[in-house]
Amino acid sequence: MPVVSMRSAVCLLGRFPALAGADLDVDEGDILLLSGPNGAGKTTLLRCVAGLVPLHSGTAFVFGHDLAFDRRTARHELALVGHETFCYDDLTVRENLRFAAAAARRPNAAADAALERLDLGRVADIAHSRLSAGQRRRLSLAVALAREARLLLLDEPHAGLDPTTRETLDAILLGAASEGRTVVLASHELVYARAIATREARVVAGLVQGGLAPATTKPEPKPLEVRA
């Protein structure tokens, strides 16, 4: 079963069709790189998979859950690293991480491990509002890591990272893939991203070119649609 399976997906931002009929398959253990110009719909594609943006038309399945009917269940299994940290300004780094971990039913130890892994130990007790941009990037990654998700969705994870953190990120992603987890990342830093990606798809004007895995480009039966 593919982790993500999307056919002719249309997603709207207001009245703008950010996704205009996207097809995408992602298999377990993939590290899929989404490349493409700004405004092509990469962010919306990731947010759609995460269930944050509703489908206007088309079909999308994540871990077999039909996003047209149920955008919630799949979320237990995935983590999204977006442009924002999804954290609370008045809480400290550690409190934010522990809240995210507890919400995903992970122990505090998972939060503390993520804290150390991304070298946030020194700022652990500082309020989120006082973090620098680079520290926020690392915190976003740490939140995703603390959730121990089976599907990692990353939106421009390489942007604004120093070389050390980039190496950590690459190690995390490669490690996740080797454990059978799945990674989808949208990136402009193609040199770094291509070094770790197992596949690349290009997002242009709301469509995904090469979004279907090579094995499935032949005419195939439509994905089984179990409509509840």
Added chain:
Amino acid sequence: MSRNARRVFGGVTLVLLAITAVLALWVSPADKEQGDAMRLLYLHVPTAWLAYLAFFVTALASALWLWPRTRSTTWDLLAGASAEVGVLFTGLMLMLGSLWGRPIWGTWWEWDARLTTTAVLFFLYLGYLALRRTADTSEQRGKRCAIAALIAFADVPIVHFSVNWWQTLHQTGTVFNPKLDVQIHGTMAVTLLLSVLSFTMLYVCLTLSRLRLAELEEGREQRELELAIAERIAAEHPEPAVTV
């Protein structure tokens, strides 16, 4: 309804409204106690009835929209159309109640249960209409508006009950409430009945027209959206995209 049926219905409504006006203003006699102010009753009663009917239709349409098997954009649009017409009638009802109360009760406003409940109703649905205006697309609008409409409707009996209770506990005897205690003369009853009927038909006309307007606008937006999708694809792919 077909175009002709709509026209006939609208025409009949207008004729009935005119007959109602003649009956209410000239034919029916003045009330013994209330004098000619009694004639306001012929407007006050139907507007009050329609305020409640309109919000009931809004609630019903919202429920039908929420129920997955009957979900259709039409229900959402009908809920909005009916609420808009309902707010119009509620506003008129409050105005008429006030104008009637002045000569009869001696005040512009009496904290009478019906008037107070209707005032709360007016603001509840003003809020609902404000909420409807905030959404960009019907998909975004649908759920929060439908739920808000149902909550507002469920609130009505509680408001009415508590205001009524407040009245009976604290103001017994102070409220002179002659509303339906008046001896209704035969002509008066006929006039009242006719006015309720003709105003209900007016409500149907207005709501259906408003619904039709909303549907036309929705259809235009849908076409614009399809155009936008096609343009977005065409802008980057001069050749038709080879879909795999």
Added chain:
Amino acid sequence: MSILREARLVAAKDLRIERRSRVALQQIVPFGVIVLVLFAFAIDPDRGLLPRLAPGLFWAALLLASILAVNRSFAVEEANGARDGLRLSGLDGAAIFLGKAAAIAAELALLELVLGVGVIVLYDVTPRNALVLFLTAVAATIALAATGTVYGIVAAGLRVRETLVPLLVLPAVTPVMLGATRAFESALGGVPSEAWPWVQLLGACAVLSVIVGVLAFGPLLEES
């Protein structure tokens, strides 16, 4: 039960944020008190009207301040895309509702204590029938917090959120306002038996609003 565990998690998070930011303590509570003072200016304090009007003024001040508490509770979720984070967290919608409503209720309880002292000191009111006052306050607080939380999520993410919330909440809570005021009047006026029907009405409002929130919050959060 996992719903209660998750609700506690959310409530603890919200209350911790309030403890850190002190918005409730340093802005909402003073706002309630200044409203009480303004009422005293508006009503001539020399004619002995204030003690008689105290119940209504108390609840009106609380209601106005509670709008601020609701707006604050959802403003916290606006920054840094926290509402997206909440949706992504996988927490149950009903649990998020219970947690947020409980946090608002706790803030309102604090506010009621301060305003209660304010009414005693400023309006010359002698508290009586503590049990009636307490039960009224509990039921009304739950109803206000739950209704506010529901409308908070209805308006969440809209450009006009802060102005829309009062327009939606205030008409919806008229029965609560009416019931709480009458119950307080009866209790302070020394006829506690007249208060019981109102306390029951408030209890029914509290139960209903919590049920509505538990059912509706999750779907509304998805659409916000």
Added chain:
Amino acid sequence: MDHNWGYVAAGYGITTGALLVYGGWLWNRLRRAQQSATDGD
């Protein structure tokens, strides 16, 4: 017995006026929407 024709006139006048304004607004918008719908096809 007071006749209070002034109140009656005000009530009937405002009601008629409000309904005419709303009806007229609706009529206009509807006509324009219908025109643009047929133009678009």
